[in-house]
Amino acid sequence: MNARNAFYAQSGGVTAVINASACGVIETARAHPDRIGKVFAGRNGIIGALTEDLIDTSLESAGDIAALRYTPSGAFGSCRYKLKSLEQNRAQYERLIEVFKAHDIGYFFYNGGGDSADTCLKVSQLSETTGYPLQAIHVPKTVDNDLPITDCCPGFGSVAKYVATSMKEAGFDVASMSRTSTKVFVLEVMGRHAGWITAACGLAAEKESDPPHILLFPEVPFDEDKFIARVKECVAKYDYCCVGVSEGLLNKEGKLMAETGARDAFGHAQLGGIGPMIAGIVNDKLKLKYHWAVADYLQRAARHIASKTDVDQAYALGKAAVEMALAGKNSVMPAIVRKSDSPYVWEIGSAALKDVANVEKKMPADFITPDGFGITDACRAYLAPLIAGEDYPPFRNGLPDYVRLKNIAVARRLPGEFKL
Amino acid sequence: MNARNAFYAQSGGVTAVINASACGVIETARAHPDRIGKVFAGRNGIIGALTEDLIDTSLESAGDIAALRYTPSGAFGSCRYKLKSLEQNRAQYERLIEVFKAHDIGYFFYNGGGDSADTCLKVSQLSETTGYPLQAIHVPKTVDNDLPITDCCPGFGSVAKYVATSMKEAGFDVASMSRTSTKVFVLEVMGRHAGWITAACGLAAEKESDPPHILLFPEVPFDEDKFIARVKECVAKYDYCCVGVSEGLLNKEGKLMAETGARDAFGHAQLGGIGPMIAGIVNDKLKLKYHWAVADYLQRAARHIASKTDVDQAYALGKAAVEMALAGKNSVMPAIVRKSDSPYVWEIGSAALKDVANVEKKMPADFITPDGFGITDACRAYLAPLIAGEDYPPFRNGLPDYVRLKNIAVARRLPGEFKL
Numbered sequence: 001m002n003a004r005n006a007f008y009a010q011s012g013g014v015t016a017v018i019n020a021s022a023c024g025v026i027e028t029a030r031a032h033p034d035r036i037g038k039v040f041a042g043r044n045g046i047i048g049a050l051t052e053d054l055i056d057t058s059l060e061s062a063g064d065i066a067a068l069r070y071t072p073s074g075a076f077g078s079c080r081y082k083l084k085s086l087e088q089n090r091a092q093y094e095r096l097i098e099v100f101k102a103h104d105i106g107y108f109f110y111n112g113g114g115d116s117a118d119t120c121l122k123v124s125q126l127s128e129t130t131g132y133p134l135q136a137i138h139v140p141k142t143v144d145n146d147l148p149i150t151d152c153c154p155g156f157g158s159v160a161k162y163v164a165t166s167m168k169e170a171g172f173d174v175a176s177m178s179r180t181s182t183k184v185f186v187l188e189v190m191g192r193h194a195g196w197i198t199a200a201c202g203l204a205a206e207k208e209s210d211p212p213h214i215l216l217f218p219e220v221p222f223d224e225d226k227f228i229a230r231v232k233e234c235v236a237k238y239d240y241c242c243v244g245v246s247e248g249l250l251n252k253e254g255k256l257m258a259e260t261g262a263r264d265a266f267g268h269a270q271l272g273g274i275g276p277m278i279a280g281i282v283n284d285k286l287k288l289k290y291h292w293a294v295a296d297y298l299q300r301a302a303r304h305i306a307s308k309t310d311v312d313q314a315y316a317l318g319k320a321a322v323e324m325a326l327a328g329k330n331s332v333m334p335a336i337v338r339k340s341d342s343p344y345v346w347e348i349g350s351a352a353l354k355d356v357a358n359v360e361k362k363m364p365a366d367f368i369t370p371d372g373f374g375i376t377d378a379c380r381a382y383l384a385p386l387i388a389g390e391d392y393p394p395f396r397n398g399l400p401d402y403v404r405l406k407n408i409a410v411a412r413r414l415p416g417e418f419k420l
Numbered sequence: 421m422n423a424r425n426a427f428y429a430q431s432g433g434v435t436a437v438i439n440a441s442a443c444g445v446i447e448t449a450r451a452h453p454d455r456i457g458k459v460f461a462g463r464n465g466i467i468g469a470l471t472e473d474l475i476d477t478s479l480e481s482a483g484d485i486a487a488l489r490y491t492p493s494g495a496f497g498s499c500r501y502k503l504k505s506l507e508q509n510r511a512q513y514e515r516l517i518e519v520f521k522a523h524d525i526g527y528f529f530y531n532g533g534g535d536s537a538d539t540c541l542k543v544s545q546l547s548e549t550t551g552y553p554l555q556a557i558h559v560p561k562t563v564d565n566d567l568p569i570t571d572c573c574p575g576f577g578s579v580a581k582y583v584a585t586s587m588k589e590a591g592f593d594v595a596s597m598s599r600t601s602t603k604v605f606v607l608e609v610m611g612r613h614a615g616w617i618t619a620a621c622g623l624a625a626e627k628e629s630d631p632p633h634i635l636l637f638p639e640v641p642f643d644e645d646k647f648i649a650r651v652k653e654c655v656a657k658y659d660y661c662c663v664g665v666s667e668g669l670l671n672k673e674g675k676l677m678a679e680t681g682a683r684d685a686f687g688h689a690q691l692g693g694i695g696p697m698i699a700g701i702v703n704d705k706l707k708l709k710y711h712w713a714v715a716d717y718l719q720r721a722a723r724h725i726a727s728k729t730d731v732d733q734a735y736a737l738g739k740a741a742v743e744m745a746l747a748g749k750n751s752v753m754p755a756i757v758r759k760s761d762s763p764y765v766w767e768i769g770s771a772a773l774k775d776v777a778n779v780e781k782k783m784p785a786d787f788i789t790p791d792g793f794g795i796t797d798a799c800r801a802y803l804a805p806l807i808a809g810e811d812y813p814p815f816r817n818g819l820p821d822y823v824r825l826k827n828i829a830v831a832r833r834l835p836g837e838f839k840l
Contacts, residue, residue, distance in 0.1 A: 014596050016589075044599040072589055074596035081600050161818055168819055169436075169492055169721035176434050176494035179464040180501050185717060203819065275714075276693060294695075296713035297605060301589035305724055307818065387818035398581055398727065398807035399588055399624065 003035055004106030006325070007049060008057075009042035010074040010141075011112030011119070015155025016162075016303040017314035018111055018141050019075045023068035024318025025109050025139065026057055030065075035326055040103060040410055044077035046110075046119065050092065050418055052099050054410040067403035069315060070393035072303035075405050081420075083119045086126065093126045095418050100134060102413040107135050107325045111318075113142035113153070117333060118357035124331035137321045138333040138353055141314075143300045145196035148359040149351040150335035154317060155300065157310030157386035160200030162302040163189050163244070164387060166295065168204035171211030171242050174291075178240035183288040184231060186243045187212075188275030189295060193248055195219050195363050197299070201244030202375040203383055211242030213373075216278065218248035219363055220372040222257060227278075228285045230373060235288065249274050304400050308389025313346070320348045344385030423455055424526030426745070427469060428477075429462035430494040430561075431532030431539070435575025436582075436723040437734035438531055438561050439495045443488035444738025445529050445559065446477055450485075455746055460523060460830055464497035466530075466539065470512065470838050472519050474830040487823035489735060490813035492723035495825050501840075503539045506546070513546045515838050520554060522833040527555050527745045531738075533562035533573070537753060538777035544751035557741045558753040558773055561734075563720045565616035568779040569771040570755035572806055574737060575720065577730030580620030581807035582722040583609050583664070586715065588624035591631030591662050594711075598660035603708040604651060606663045607632075608695030609715060613668055615639050615783050617719075621664030622795040623803055631662030633793075636698065638668035639783055640792040642677060647698075648705045650793060655708065669694050724820050728809025733766070740768045764805030 008025050010018055022041070029036040041055040042048030048055070055076050057065070068075055083092050100108070110120040117138045124136035140147050145156035167187055174185045191197035195217035202215055213234040216222060234241035249257045258274035279292040313336055320334035333356050337349035367379035375383075393400040428445050430438055442461075449456040461475040462468030468475070475496050477485070488495055503512050520528070530540040537558045544556035560567050565576035587607055594605045611617035615637035622635055633654040636642060654661035669677050678694035699712040733756055740754035753776050757769035787799035795803075813820040 010596075013601075014593055047599060071592070073592035077596050077599055079600040080597070164819055165724055166718045166722070168822070169723060170717040172491070172493035172822060173434055173717045173721040176430075176497050177500070179467060179497055180499040181433075182717075187718075273696060276696070291716050292714070293716035293718050294712070294714045295718065296711050297590040297593045297602075298586045298607075298713050298715065298718075301593040302586070303589060304585055384817060389818065390812070390815055392810070392812070395810055397804060398809065399584055402588070402592060 003033060003037040005037040005104050006039045006107035006109060007042065007100065007105045008039055008109040009045045009049060009111065010076055010078040011045045011110060011116035012078060012080060013143065013300065014074040014078050015141060015143050015300050016072040016158040016306045017154050017311050019068040019071045019073070020311050020314035021111050021139050021141060021154060021318035022075060023065060024315040025322055026065050028319045028322035032326060036107065037104070040105065041076035043407065043409070045079035045081065046083065047079050047081055047420065049096055049099055050420060052412050052414050052418070054103060055407045056410045059408045060405050064403050064405055069311065070303060071402040072301045076407065082115050083122065086122055093122065096123060097126060097130055097132050098414065101132060103410065106133060109137050109139055109321050111139040111141050113144065114147055114358055114360060117147070117353055121331060121353040121357045124353060135325045135330040137325050137329065138356065139317055139321045140333055140335065143197065144191055144194055146194045146361045148356055148361045151338040151346065152336050152386055154310060154314035156196060157307035158302065159190065159197055159299050160203070160383060161307040161387035162299045162305050163197055163201045163295065164203040165305055167201045167212050167242065167244060170293065171204060174211065174240050174242060181289060182240070182291045183235050184241050184243065184279065184282045184290040186245060186275050186279045186290065186292040187295065188245050188247060188292065190299060191218060191246045191248055193218055193360060195246055198244050198246040199363060199367060199375045199379055200383055200387070203380065203387060209238055212244045213238065213241045214243045215373055215375065216243065216245040216249050217368060217372070218246045218250060219368060221250050221252045221254065223252070224281060231282055232286060243278060245274050245278050247274055303393055306391050307387045308391040309386055311391045316348060324350065341381045341385065344388065423453060423457040425457040425524050426459045426527035426529060427462065427520065427525045428459055428529040429465045429469060429531065430496055430498040431465045431530060431536035432498060432500060433563065433720065434494040434498050435561055435563050435720050436492040436578040436726045437574050437731050439488040439491045439493070440731050440734035441531050441559050441561060441574060441738035442495060443485060444735040445742055446485050448739045448742040452746060456527065457524070460525065461496040463827065463829070465499035465501065466503065467499050467501055467840065469516055469519055470840060472832050472834050472838070474523065475827045476830045479828045480825050484823050484825055489731065490723060490811070491822040492721045496827065502535050503542065506542055513542065516543060517546060517550055517552050518834065521552060523830065526553060529557050529559055529741050531559040531561050533564065534567055534778055534780060537567070537773055541751060541773040541777045544773060555745045555750040557745050557749065558776065559737055559741045560753055560755065563617065564611055564614055566614045566780045568776055568781045571758040571766065572756050574730060574734035576616060577727035577806035578722065579610065579617055579719050580623070580803060581727040582719045582725050583617055583621050583715065584623040584807060585725055587621045587632050587662065587664060590713065591624060594631065594660050594662060601709060602660070602711045603655050604661045604663065604699065604702045604710040606665060606695050606699045606710065606712040607715065608665050608667060608712065610719060611638060611666045611668055613638055613780060615666055618664050618666040619783060619787060619795045619799055620803055620807070623800065623807060629658055632664045633658065633661050634663045635793055635795065636663065636665040636669050637788060637792070638666045638670060639788060641670050641672045641674065643672070644701060651702055652706060663698060665694055665698050667694055723813055726811050727807045728811040729806055731811045736768060744770065761801045761805065764808065
């Protein structure tokens with residue numbers, strides 16, 4: 001069997017560990033030169049494939065590829081660009097096959113979330129219908145932790161560790177100042193439709209009096225009166241109150257409270273600003289001194305405080321994707337299978353892409369306390385191992401020493417430009 | 421000479437390393453039982469002294485006191501409470517002396533910023549005029565880095581490391597997504613009147629194309645047209661633009677752009693929201709996709725990414741304060757003296773409190789580039805050593821294992837309550 005080349009692309013919002021998956025893919029591919037030729041990465045994700053803008057990763061040193069393990073964000077560029085359905089835009093898919101054919105690409109590794117799993121599925125189906133031999137493997141990634149089947153998603157554990165650490169640290173700050181200063185602190189976190197990141201804030205509290213005292217989940221419509229009553233109660237009891245709120249908080253009518261009106265290429269609403277909004281409500285109703293923070297990209301880029309579990313899993317999933325390809329698999333995704341909570345034991349399993357694409361995993365109802373403001377012990381048992389372990393990047397001159405790859409383009413083989 | 425007790429209090433906004441100074445004070449005092457009896461800490465700062473609510477730190481284990489070195493925020497509680505002038509409220513000062521007398525306190529260690537240095541000075545003067553033997557030593561602390569004489573202020577180096585790291589990480593994120601997503605990212609940082617923290621964001625950039633591309637200092641009145649032109653230029657050149665903005669940014673009329681109307685006990689305006697305001701301006705004028713983050717307390721509480729230089733200096737200044745007291749000094753503050761930038765060499769010097777109180781050190785004009793949007797090499801040479809070195813706290817269950825002290829109160833010896 002001749003060695004064929006591989007294509008790898010990063011899709012959607014990047015994370016602190018998506019490059020660890022890239023590292024797993026490339027290092028594993030390099031270990032099998034008899035089966036896999038070069039790994040070409042799409043510059044800016046799938047757009048790189050469509051425009052034949054491929055990066056030759058074989059020109060990167062082993063050291064630089066190894067450094068991807070501790071470098072956040074998408075080293076080859078990612079994109080928010082959703083391929084239309086086969087019926088709506090067959091030309092896009094045919095173009096992909098054309099580019100793959102021109103560069104003898106036999107393996108398609110797509111590193112992304114639910115939307116990307118759908119693209120990966122369609123590519124695998126097209127390979128079947130066109131008879132072009134291609135194995136499409138999806139590598140899971142999303143800070144939102146909302147992919148089905150896999151026990152968790154790479155990227156989430158590190159955001160979880162960041163928000164829990166930040167809430168713990170800010171909580172110490174507020175507690176020490178509350179006598180004469182801030183009484184209410186609000187931290188806004190990501191998580192568009194599922195409250196996983198909001199829930200992770202709750203890990204900062206070991207007992208009831210510890211911050212955060214209130215969590216506002218996207219799963220629980222905001223009830224202002226109930227919220228204000230709880231803030232009042234916390235301030236009376238602890239002299240302060242720390243709140244974690246999801247960017248995706250809904251009002252009672254099911255409308256996003258912080259919608260700005262803008263939408264991205266996937267049609268998702270651009271969110272932001274629920275933190276100050278909630279703080280403003282507290283100020284209006286209770287006249288308490290407040291502060292608020294919006295972590296935004298800081299949370300998903302914070303490789304300096306990544307979870308070792310998360311980094312290890314991200315790498316292992318990249319490695320497993322290549323191993324699945326070598327084993328002849330197609331239209332699958334390696335997944336994390338949890339064998340036990342404590343001690344935490346996990347292994348790599350496999351999911352069919354048709355069961356993954358466009359399915360959103362919400363938080364189980366029994367992960368949220370009956371009052372809607374906290375996490376249950378079951379939730380805690382699920383989350384705790386995901387933030388375990390530290391995996392610090394090297395530092396130079398006081399700052400993390402992340403790698404910037406050379407990202408040299410492969411010579412084009414196709415005539416003309418493809419219009420996106 | 422009989423051993424006399426010491427009083428220690430934390431004042432104003434807390435930092436990631438103010439407890440390291442407390443650790444230096446208490447451990448050094450404990451090493452001199454012949455001269456210093458117990459260290460009593462004010463619960464919630466000077467309020468604890470006024471209300472005779474003293475914490476007996478001798479009841480804390482050596483291990484817990486050592487853990488203060490890596491625990492952020494104010495372990496004994498801090499406060500925003502400014503003593504009035506001697507003329508306006510002599511009773512407050514007399515009450516302090518009364519409480520000190522009742523508990524045989526001969527040493528007053530006050531850990532704070534410029535306002536607190538003023539209080540410390542007044543206490544030292546009162547000691548002279550009343551004939552009560554008391555040595556008042558100020559231990560510098562402020563993330564704003566705006567105390568005079570000392571080369572830098574404990575707390576600042578760690579915030580600087582946090583904002584530079586966060587900007588670097590977020591910059592990687594935005595760069596990898598800019599093809600189809602966010603073009604402009606704005607990070608709002610602290611620094612009420614001086615742009616030191618804003619300047620520290622600039623350390624993330626090693627070359628011109630690196631983020632941050634624009635810094636908005638409180639020293640440079642905001643010029644919207646000039647700013648928008650620069651954003652446009654950066655997006656054209658790099659495909660994205662990262663901005664660091666000070667909470668204290670002023671408009672051309674010298675008015676705080678993000679003033680909320682509220683004021684704290686020191687009469688300072690409560691700020692917040694300039695980040696989204698700047699992002700909104702970008703959106704209005706350029707219709708570019710934007711994101712913004714407001715680090716707020718996260719930046720000054722982030723002990724997990726503290727600067728080792730900062731921690732070492734905070735401890736050393738606490739230790740030096742006690743050594744100065746033992747040497748018979750009064751009305752002084754130990755200060756950092758820089759001997760050289762590279763290699764970075766520093767030692768402890770001494771400043772008279774009368775030269776420190778209520779003096780605010782601004783950024784030198786030659787630290788800001790002529791266009792007003794960046795930092796100069798001189799600024800970089802000053803800042804770089806302050807973020808050098810990592811000093812991770814221990815972790816337990818995936819989170820920093822910070823200490824909570826027992827904070828047991830000393831039995832009251834004075835009758836009645838003191839009205840604040």
